[in-house]
Amino acid sequence: MRRPLLPPTLALVFALWPSTGCHLLLDGEPAAGIGAPCEQDSQCQAAQCIDEVCASPCSTSAECPAPATCTMAGLCQLPLRAAFVHVGDPATEQWTQAHEIGRQAAHEALPYLQTEIATNKLLASDAASAIDDFVARGFPVIIATSPTLRDVAALKSAEHPGVKFLTCGARSSATSNNIAYSGRMYQAAYLAGFAAARRSATDRLGMVASLPTPSVVRYINAFTTGARRASPAALVEVRWIGFWHDTLPPDAQGKTRERVLTEALLASGCDVIAHQADNGIPVATVAAASLTAKAIGNNVEDACRDDATSCLGATYFRWGPLYTQLLDGIHRSRWPAATLVELGMTLNPAHSTVNFTLNAGSGSSELAIEISNLLQELAAEGGETVPFLGPLCSTGQRDLDADGTPDCLDPGQAPDPQELQRMCWFVEGLVEKQDPADPTSEDRPALVPTTGDCAR
Template identity: 30%
Template sequence: MRKIWYLCLMLALMAAPAFGSVAHAKDMKVGFVYVSPIGDAGYSYAHDLGRQAIAKMPGISGTSYVESVKEGADAERVILNMARKGYDVIFATSFGYMDPMLKISKKFPKTQFMHCSGYKTSSNMSAYFGRMYQARYLAGMVAGSMTKSNKLGYVGAFPIPEVIRGINAFTLGAQAVNPKAEVRVVWSKTWYDPATEKEAAKSLLDIGCDVITQHQDSPAPQEAAQERGVYSIGYNSDMSSFAPDAHLTSAVWNWTPFYEEVITKIQNGTWKAGSYWPGLEENIIGLAPFGKMVPQDVRDTVNARKAEIAKGAHHVFAGPIYDQNGKEVIPAGKVATDKELLSMSWFVKGVVGTTR
């Protein structure tokens, strides 16, 4: 009997530290830095949906965010403030936050830093993005199918590889179903400026574009299309509520599965800092529901191509692909590498505009 009692006592003592460690485990604080307002129905809004999902996860003591943070010195101040306040994970969601975050990451080695859309990393700073060009290609297929003028308008933010890559993918998608389609580009040099972006969209409508899309956070180009009675394709999130009679679909972000995976792995100690670029196969990007005006045959064609891309049977940037001047940039039989995609600085044939 005494032997049994002693064995039970030892088992209890051995178990006590384990139970104690769970009960007193440090809950994580997670911070987000946004370049635009979360109410813009755009890029920051999409990220914030992911933040809200994280807030409901076990082991999270709280999440917070700072919106409309300018790239540069302002971003450094906000990220540093979060690190000093003991945030365990900090997500910075704009390209211009990269260098400030890298600098700060070296001063806070116990914090995990996550930078969206950049390429620099450190032992505790990861770079992540999604293969949005895949959804852009699909959206281009819709636009190419629905245009009557064969002129598609694209309001671009800044001439950086991310935006150029999206314009090229959109153009290739349009040409896949309509070889006569061309894409006219106007640069707004903004991420979020509804008035400027709406005027840029109007300038494209004035030259005969009958489908408008954009790479900015506001739904202003959608509204311009609605007012003119032509079609539009949104970005970041489903923008149909802003242009119900114009909206064909949107190329959308779904950050929730990625953010939940990151937090889970950090919690269980399996997260490894690095570069991450998931796509359709992981449901990080996709299309919003089609508008009622999109015919069933167009939907079927686009959904079939979506399935091919998701399983790796079709590559958006597979040769032969030619630039604006007719030069073969990606030869037949070749697929652009990630390095080539991440540094893309040229337009494909069919784009009317300059990369500056």
């Protein structure tokens, strides 16, 4: 028997998915058992146990019993059809581009995989129509690649219980056929914050925040704790877009909100600016506006490509390994036992769902060594290390017992998993301007807006 091709470091805990597995059992037929899970050849009828799935060698699809096809690997295998529903256009939005890169990587790794995409499905009605179309055409797997789609994916998963749904950034689902998947991007943000503070000459960093959600807050907090590990005096000024990107036309000066906020942070003295927009506008704005300030890109590995001299590095997703693991599990008639699959950093970037990379020439070799050492810490404990260890206090919103007095984390204490998933409070060191229109106005402790997922 040939052993699985997937790296052991990517292994997830899977449970057997009952009665709906992708396998073709045709008793008495020449290639019966194709697609069935196996451990040895004797368990396959007129086929071989290859990578723990019954398959048979072939040169053309004519040699395979329908619906099996001859894959590029030269094996008769049942195809797996998966539909990806994107909120944006991968040509213009880096968030969607990251997921498209991941889809293509899964294609390369899984010869039996067949996929289609639907783009620009930001509106729930458009996403619902796309999902209904894919289901009507027989796609057994739907992948919603943005937390914006979580509600429509939850609704459609209840309507189509025989279809498996994977929803990026969703909360735990009430339906067994819909799981959430994500990466611990706050770990990458911790490294980015450390690098930013090491590079800063002013101890004042900027953050162009997107939408108030626990995942966004975790990113901002981790960036801040990383920065204050490098420089305890570091401050991070935060300004909010109000969505994943500016959805309104540019202002009278032709500026998007991402650009306006980035310029405001530069005007208040921030000399390294990170962001969480779907696009690269903050990085481009820093490059155009300042000869000394640096930016930190987001979402994709080459986020610094167009503005290399002013870009310090990038936090980014590598969805390919996770998509490969999840889709291969489905093809083997397995389904994750957990309602949330959330992977942390690994030492090998090629296998890590979340990463931080220093841009070439942007930092000293000493900084690169420091980042490597911090990565060792984060990758420990199976990539579940949390960069929020006490003593750590909030700017006023962490009040677990609701007694009106903010609670701090004791030395060595970390938020429990439930609190981490609903984190809507800022750590000390985050500030906002008393008058956002006046960059010279006084700082005050920043608070997470109590809207959306962080409404109280």
